[in-house]
Amino acid sequence: MTSAIEARRLTKVYGEKRALDHVDLRVEEGSIFGFLGPNGAGKTTTLRILTGLAHPTKGTVHVLGHDVASAGNAMRAEIGFLPDVPGFYEWMTAEEFLRFAGGLFGIDRRLLDERVGVLLDLAGLTDVTTRIGGYSRGMKQRLGVAQALINAPRLLMLDEPTSALDPMGRKEVLDMLESLRGRTTVFFSTHILSDVERICDTVAILDQGRLVVQAPIDELKARYGAEKVVVEVEEGADELAAAIAAEPWATKVERGTNGTIQITVSDADAAKRAIPALIVERKLALSRMEAGEIGLEEVFVQLVGGGQS
Amino acid sequence: MRGFSAFVRKEAVEIIRTWRIWVLPGMLLFFALTGPLMAKFTPQIVAAVGGDQLAGLMKALPTPTYLDAYGQWAKNLTQIALFAIIIIYGGLVSSERKSGTAILVLTKPVSRSAFVIAKAVVHSGFLALTVVVGTLLTWGVTAAVFGRAPGVALWSSALAWLALGVLFIGIMTLLSTLIGSQAGAAGIGLGVFTLMSLAGLWEPLAKYSPVALSGASMSLAAGKDAAILWPVVTALGLAVLLVGVAAMAFRTKEL
Numbered sequence: 001m002t003s004a005i006e007a008r009r010l011t012k013v014y015g016e017k018r019a020l021d022h023v024d025l026r027v028e029e030g031s032i033f034g035f036l037g038p039n040g041a042g043k044t045t046t047l048r049i050l051t052g053l054a055h056p057t058k059g060t061v062h063v064l065g066h067d068v069a070s071a072g073n074a075m076r077a078e079i080g081f082l083p084d085v086p087g088f089y090e091w092m093t094a095e096e097f098l099r100f101a102g103g104l105f106g107i108d109r110r111l112l113d114e115r116v117g118v119l120l121d122l123a124g125l126t127d128v129t130t131r132i133g134g135y136s137r138g139m140k141q142r143l144g145v146a147q148a149l150i151n152a153p154r155l156l157m158l159d160e161p162t163s164a165l166d167p168m169g170r171k172e173v174l175d176m177l178e179s180l181r182g183r184t185t186v187f188f189s190t191h192i193l194s195d196v197e198r199i200c201d202t203v204a205i206l207d208q209g210r211l212v213v214q215a216p217i218d219e220l221k222a223r224y225g226a227e228k229v230v231v232e233v234e235e236g237a238d239e240l241a242a243a244i245a246a247e248p249w250a251t252k253v254e255r256g257t258n259g260t261i262q263i264t265v266s267d268a269d270a271a272k273r274a275i276p277a278l279i280v281e282r283k284l285a286l287s288r289m290e291a292g293e294i295g296l297e298e299v300f301v302q303l304v305g306g307g308q309s
Numbered sequence: 310m311r312g313f314s315a316f317v318r319k320e321a322v323e324i325i326r327t328w329r330i331w332v333l334p335g336m337l338l339f340f341a342l343t344g345p346l347m348a349k350f351t352p353q354i355v356a357a358v359g360g361d362q363l364a365g366l367m368k369a370l371p372t373p374t375y376l377d378a379y380g381q382w383a384k385n386l387t388q389i390a391l392f393a394i395i396i397i398y399g400g401l402v403s404s405e406r407k408s409g410t411a412i413l414v415l416t417k418p419v420s421r422s423a424f425v426i427a428k429a430v431v432h433s434g435f436l437a438l439t440v441v442v443g444t445l446l447t448w449g450v451t452a453a454v455f456g457r458a459p460g461v462a463l464w465s466s467a468l469a470w471l472a473l474g475v476l477f478i479g480i481m482t483l484l485s486t487l488i489g490s491q492a493g494a495a496g497i498g499l500g501v502f503t504l505m506s507l508a509g510l511w512e513p514l515a516k517y518s519p520v521a522l523s524g525a526s527m528s529l530a531a532g533k534d535a536a537i538l539w540p541v542v543t544a545l546g547l548a549v550l551l552v553g554v555a556a557m558a559f560r561t562k563e564l
Contacts, residue, residue, distance in 0.1 A: 051416045054563040073311060073418035081416040087409025089319070091326040103315040104417040147413070 003062070004029045004155045004185040005050060010059035012045050012209075019045040021209040022059070027187050027202070029154070032177065034196030034217075035189040037206035038304060043189035044084060046206070047159045050187075051081050064154055077105065080148030080184075084159040086140060090133030094125045094143050097132060098150055105151045112150075119146040122176060138169030145176050149184075156180065158188040162195050174199055197296045207304045220299055229271050233259045234285040243278050247271075259287065312419030316427035324435055329397075334439045336393060340385040341446035345378035345454045376532050378451040379463045382444070383530035386470045387523045394436070394474060395502060398481035399495030401428055402559065403488065412564050422556035429482045429552040433475045440471050466530035469537045472544040473522040477502075479548030483555040486562070519544035 005027035012020040020042045027033045037043050048054040049061055052068050052075070061068040066075035088097055098119055102112040120126045123142040132140065141161060148156055161177070162170040170192075177186055178199045190196060196203055197217065204214035213220065233240055237259040244263055245253040249271050252264035265271040268291075279286050324330055352370060402425060405411040415421055444467040452458035480501055484494035508520040515521040517539045525535035 048563075053412060053416065073420075076416060077418040079416070081413075083409060083412050085409055086413055087405075087411075088413070089323065089410055091323060100315065100319060101414075101417065103318075104312050104414060104419050106311075106418075144413075151417075 002029050006062045008060050011057050013057045019209050023211045029185050031202045032186045032200045034200035034203040036196055036203055038191055041206040042209040044159055078154045080153035080156040082144040082148045082158040086144035088132045091131055093131055101147045101150045138165050141173055155185045160190055161188055193297045193300055205303055212303045229263045231261045231289045232287040236284045310420045310423040313423035313427055316423055317431055320427055320431035337439050337443035341443040344381035345451040348373050348377035348381050349454045375451050375455040375458045379530040382447045383466045383526045387526055394477050395498035396495045400485055400491030401482055402485040421560045425556040425559045433478050436474050462532045466526045469522050470526040472541040476519050476544040476548045479551035483551045486555040486559050
């Protein structure tokens with residue numbers, strides 16, 4: 001599989017501030033990639049460098065095989081980009097803006113007619129004839145995604161596409177992105193974990209300008225989820241929880257509803273062997289015992305720290 | 310210069326659909342309509358409201374002619390219209406950076422130079438069109454009010470000023486590329502205007518450079534001779550150079 005984005009030791013310094021610090025990033029073609037991080041982590045700076053709007057202080061970036069430093073129009077012809085706050089010519093209508101954007105790509109008229117129709121429909125703006133100045137934030141964001149798709153890009157890059165939207169607006173934009181699965185590579189930054197969890201197959205977490213982790217979501221959850229065990233007994237859960245808490249491999253024991261106990265363990269193998277023995281010793285009835293499910297939020301908090309949103 | 314024609318079309322339509330169509334044309338057409346009337350009737354108005362003393366003074370002044378109407382038009386252009394250009398175009402490029410529209414269009418396969426040059430070209434054309442229409446109107450109203458209106462003095466004055474106006478669009482294109490704040494760019498633009506006015510007092514410089522154009526425009530409107538070939542050529546040449554520098558500076562600027 002080829003890389004849509006490949007950044008090596010990407011560093012960006014603004015005065016005293018190191019916005020990006022030796023970031024290595026690889027986005028496979030065809031993936032929906034979530035670029036996750038708290039506010040101020042350096043996500044927008046990364047996207048500005050990837051799109052050629054800013055220059056790295058150090059490091060190299062290749063987008064679709066082009067070196068961003070020298071590629072220029074050859075690279076831009078193959079990407080679609082939506083900035084965090086898209087600025088439109090508010091005196092245009094959605095159709096006029098899409099035609100203007102298409103004109104900048106030199107798309108011929110017949111193809112442009114076809115694409116404008118499809119994209120207005122995708123953005124739910126087909127019957128909207130008012131000028132963009134009167135649009136809601138959600139409508140502008142949907143138009144932003146549509147204009148980024150006007151050239152049928154091989155790579156679509158979006159900066160915080162859902163962060164300022166209400167739940168309905170978020171759902172609409174995420175549905176739009178999900179509908180692109182298999183047709184183009186989608187790379188989007190966000191600090192909203194549930195958005196990543198919902199549509200992305202791969203994730204990278206950035207914190208204070210450093211890449212903390214990059215992996216497929218399932219692998220990431222498995223890697224961190226393996227350290228959790230959930231046990232449910234019909235009765236005697238408190239007594240069992242106390243016994244487990246005394247074990248050296250149990251780092252955290254939490255009582256859930258009914259007879260459920262969630263255990264964070266330092267040695268999963270030891271835990272899996274010891275827990276059934278503890279249950280048998282107490283003659284308790286076991287309802288279930290399984291590897292705990294971990295949410296991306298917990299992974300994020302573990303990696304980035306709980307102090308940030 | 311990929312994208313140049315698309316940017317030219319966009320700039321032209323933007324003028325028609327936004328406040329830009331009202332401000333400069335509205336101001337110049339107002340001056341064009343009222344200038345000749347003011348020139349003709351100001352002495353009578355002053356005499357009517359000023360009492361006997363002022364009426365005597367007014368009678369002592371020569372009777373207004375079409376040259377007074379032309380002088381009014383040239384004065385309005387060299388003072389008020391030039392100020393308006395400096396203020397209006399202080400954000401010619403920076404406003405698109407600030408609003409985010411530049412980011413949206415310049416991540417597409419277009420030339421950043423085309424983005425800047427299209428603005429300078431379209432707004433110079435817009436200024437030329439507005440000045441020509443305003444001058445035509447002044448000409449017509451002057452003929453109606455004074456009975457005669459020979460064209461040479463008026464048109465040579467207006468065209469000399471137009472070269473200065475185009476130069477200031479070039480200056481503001483560069484300033485709005487380099488400076489993010491519209492007020493900051495306009496402030497420096499006004500500083501340039503003041504320096505040029507002072508430099509115009511030094512004859513050797515005035516003879517060959519654009520600093521002569523303001524005074525030359527007034528002289529021509531008054532029916533006097535003024536050598537404007539070199540000042541016009543250097544003004545237009547400098548305008549092209551400034552826009553070129555702006556385009557080059559914008560190519561490497563981080564957005």
